[in-house]
Amino acid sequence: MKAPFEAVALEYGKQKIPRVVAKGQEELALRIITEAKRQGIYVAEDPQLLALLSRLDVGEEITQDMYTAVAVILSWVYWLKGMQPGDEAKAEPEAPASKADDQASL
Numbered sequence: 001m002k003a004p005f006e007a008v009a010l011e012y013g014k015q016k017i018p019r020v021v022a023k024g025q026e027e028l029a030l031r032i033i034t035e036a037k038r039q040g041i042y043v044a045e046d047p048q049l050l051a052l053l054s055r056l057d058v059g060e061e062i063t064q065d066m067y068t069a070v071a072v073i074l075s076w077v078y079w080l081k082g083m084q085p086g087d088e089a090k091a092e093p094e095a096p097a098s099k100a101d102d103q104a105s106l
Contacts, residue, residue, distance in 0.1 A: 007032040008053040009041075010062070010070065017061040018070050023054065042077045049073070 007029035009022040022032050036043050049069045056062065062070055078084060 005029050006050055006054055008050060008056075009036060010053070010073075012074060015061070018074070019061050020053065020056045020058050023056075023058055042073075042080060044073050044076070046073070 004025040006025050007023065008020055009032055010018045011021040012018040024032055033043055046069070049066070052066050052069070053062070078087075
């Protein structure tokens with residue numbers, strides 16, 4: 001039996017620890033990824049990290065055992081945007097608020 005198609009979206013910038021802001025399987029996962037791409041949010045494909053993150057509920061912060069893996073993804077996001085950690089605090093807020101934060105969908 002094939003594993004379900006899944007996605008987990010993280011938000012980082014308003015708080016010190018990344019937090020799950022959306023997650024779902026199949027149709028909902030596709031909608032999460034489609035919306036992330038529409039907003040220019042980086043979408044990573046990392047099955048091992050997805051397996052860890054899918055254990056969390058929406059609104060939960062990542063756990064300490066996930067810090068390194070998520071930091072790698074976030075460093076890629078910063079690099080792709082030509083940013084450094086802390087730059088998001090200097091940027092003028094955009095509408096909608098979700099675009100002002102660094103986000104990644106997995």
